[in-house]
Amino acid sequence: MANIVTITLNPALDKSISVPELVPEKKLRALSAKVEPGGGGINISRALKKLGVASEAIILSGGYTGKTLEALLSKEQVAFTAIETEGDTRENFVVFDEDKKLQYRFGMPGERVSDQELGLLMQAIGNCAHVDYVVLSGSLPPGTSTTVFHEIAIIAQQLNAKLIVDTSGDGLKAAVKEGLYLIKPNLRELASLVGKEWIDMADVIVTARQVIVAGACKAMAVSMGADGAMLITATEHYKAAAPQAPVLSTVGAGDSMVAGMLAALTKGWGWEQVLQYGVAAGSAATLHKGTELCSLSDTDRIFAEIKKN
Numbered sequence: 001m002a003n004i005v006t007i008t009l010n011p012a013l014d015k016s017i018s019v020p021e022l023v024p025e026k027k028l029r030a031l032s033a034k035v036e037p038g039g040g041g042i043n044i045s046r047a048l049k050k051l052g053v054a055s056e057a058i059i060l061s062g063g064y065t066g067k068t069l070e071a072l073l074s075k076e077q078v079a080f081t082a083i084e085t086e087g088d089t090r091e092n093f094v095v096f097d098e099d100k101k102l103q104y105r106f107g108m109p110g111e112r113v114s115d116q117e118l119g120l121l122m123q124a125i126g127n128c129a130h131v132d133y134v135v136l137s138g139s140l141p142p143g144t145s146t147t148v149f150h151e152i153a154i155i156a157q158q159l160n161a162k163l164i165v166d167t168s169g170d171g172l173k174a175a176v177k178e179g180l181y182l183i184k185p186n187l188r189e190l191a192s193l194v195g196k197e198w199i200d201m202a203d204v205i206v207t208a209r210q211v212i213v214a215g216a217c218k219a220m221a222v223s224m225g226a227d228g229a230m231l232i233t234a235t236e237h238y239k240a241a242a243p244q245a246p247v248l249s250t251v252g253a254g255d256s257m258v259a260g261m262l263a264a265l266t267k268g269w270g271w272e273q274v275l276q277y278g279v280a281a282g283s284a285a286t287l288h289k290g291t292e293l294c295s296l297s298d299t300d301r302i303f304a305e306i307k308k309n
Contacts, residue, residue, distance in 0.1 A: 087111025
């Protein structure tokens with residue numbers, strides 16, 4: 001079994017509720033409430049756990065929210081190493097309007113992280129032995145330089161591990177300078193990598209290969225929402241369509257997709273099946289309200305459907 005380490009620089013305590021209807025200036029009583037650990041790398045480790053694949057999550061964690069997040073990870077039996085921060089771990093909030101079947105997502109920026117705290121995190125990554133995949137996912141804390149991607153890339157090289165990054169904006173542009181193994185941009189993020197505002201579906205393969213040939217990554221999984229996703233390498237390309245099903249929430253779908261691809265990679269599957277299992281896991285996450293991730297049963301069922309088409 002491959003060893004996987006996930007890194008979350010800006011974790012969150014995710015809170016989600018449902019209300020009968022979202023109405024301004026009215027006291028609303030929640031029909032249900034849930035609190036879960038969140039943040040890109042954390043969600044990938046949690047989804048991997050659900051898919052039967054072990055990993056270790058390395059996280060920054062501070063304050064009472066950080067302690068709550070750590071307790072929830074322990075309850076889910078997700079292995080983790082927490083680097084304590086002076087600032088509190090942020091909280092995110094999701095509200096589901098039962099009447100209109102609409103979801104509202106509120107993401108907080110988080111606290112600044114000191115150079116010393118980042119240094120301890122880098123040390124924790126470097127102490128990992130026999131690692132096959134290092135996965136950095138999610139946003140950067142406010143004020144954190146994108147040079148962090150360079151530092152982690154160097155450590156991954158020293159560990160002889162494949163580096164996978166799932167982020168956006170300036171972070172993504174900085175990360176691809178490090179020669180990654182796999183990235184997962186959406187259409188707009190892919191366009192930004194070649195200096196464009198947007199690209200058409202017909203241009204995905206040629207644009208992705210433009211980035212790959214430049215040395216940014218070995219493979220790219222481009223998420224396309226309801227149209228599914230494509231996986232492109234320098235010599236191969238595959239498309240997997242998302243199954244037709246009601247979407248109750250998109251929170252965690254991208255993280256579940258990365259977890260699905262990682263689970264397939266640990267089995268030694270080819271790129272087509274890696275993509276298909278990733279799309280299956282991402283689609284499985286959308287079947288639930290709030291911040292719930294994929295389940296193994298839903299993922300395997302959807303995977304079987306995708307392979308038939």
